[in-house]
Amino acid sequence: MTATSSRPAWSSRFNRLTMRLLKFGIIGGLLLILLAEMLSHGPDTKPPMYSWIAWLETAVSLFVIFVYFWYQPGRKHWIAAAAVASLAATVLDLFYDQGIRGVGTAELLALGLLMLFAVRHWDAPPGRWVAYATGAAVMLIGVARLYSNDLQEAAIGGTMLTGMALTTVIGFGAYLRSMDKLRRETQEEVRQAERLELAREMHDFVAHHVTGMVVLAQAAQVTNTDPRKAFADIEEAGLAALTSMRRMVKMLRNDDGGAGTNPLGDLAQIEDLVERFNREGTDTTCFISPELAGSAVAPEIAATAHRIVREALTNVRKHARGATRVRVVVAAASGNGLEVSVRDDGRAPRGRLAAGGLAQSGGGMGLLGLGERIEAVGGQLRAQSRPEGGWETAAWLPRATAPAE
Helix, strand or coil: CCCCCHHHHHHHHHHHHHHHHHHHHHHHHHHHHHHHHHHCCCCCCCCHHHCHHHHHHHHHHHHHHHHHHHCCCCCCHHHHHHHHHHHHHHHHHHHCCCCCCCCCHHHHHHHHHHHHHHHHCCCCCCCCHHHHHHHHHHHHHHHHHHCCCCCHHHHHHHHHHHHHHHHHHHHHHHHHHHHHHHHHHHHHHHHHHHHHHHHHHHHHHHHHHHHHHHHHHHHHHHCCCCHHHHHHHHHHHHHHHHHHHHHHHHHHHCCCCCCCCCCCCCHHHHHHHHHHHHHCCCEEEEEECHHHCCCCCCHHHHHHHHHHHHHHHHHHHHHCECCCEEEEEEEEECCCEEEEEEEECCECCCCCCCCCCCCCCCCCHHHHHHHHHHHHCCCEEEEEECCCCCEEEEEEEECCCCCCC
């Protein structure tokens, strides 16, 4: 079983391919514009390729275009270099006018794209001044290109259009920045909620193991048990308690925690959970393999299985339109594990959870946190649409936790 279904993986690859093709298309268009600018000329003028200043502007334009191509979020040093180079080349062109129309349209468009990144990553180093420098470079190129025209009214109108376009880019960049901030705040909230839940569960898990150690010690005192075997059993229970504590502490320290504050549950409580869901009007059935009863499953694994069912039933209620049947199965699986599955026959609306993969921001934060929690105990999650209709949330979990390191 894989962590995500083949369909979301294919969708993710398709989205990445689409974005790459779009970027290559933009780069190709900018290069064609640059080539056309170098070769175009009027009836009585020479093309810019005969001017050394035009070649300098072309070099700067290529630099700006490739900064856009290689840009990665937060690396605004290259945007700053592109803006400074553009300002220097444009000022030199204004002071050294050769009477030949210069080059700058492709550079102007590429700087507009960089301006979007500069505003979106407003606080990234080397500072906010990068956005101001990039905006100044855009406006200066626009003024230099437009005022080379003899029609002053057209030049003034073009300058206003350049300013409006720049304002639009700034507004869109600010919107993307606000969305990034909202996503970070939401993730921080769900991480804090998960830490609080894990802190409560740590107490329950450790109490379970310590109680077992006490029972073993008491039994050894009233029976003729071999002391070495009694000590071995107590040692095993102590190691299990240490494993639970270390795993919980690791999850509490993890900065990529999951979501949701909910009460601790186990396999025995899954039937009650399904019964409550059934009373709300949906035909819901539950099957739990008898061989998983008792102490066959570690407490934190049982709590994770309960969490899977609870999250899946919540998603059915929120997102499965027209769902009439829900099937919950907790069965033994290969590899000394168990499989938890929740299947419904509802119709998925557009943008249903996990439609773009569990790791993407478009999915639900509950499902995202659930996937991270399952991975933390050594399991794997699968969430996908069913070929016969409906949705399936399933996970493979080990019955026992990994040994203490």
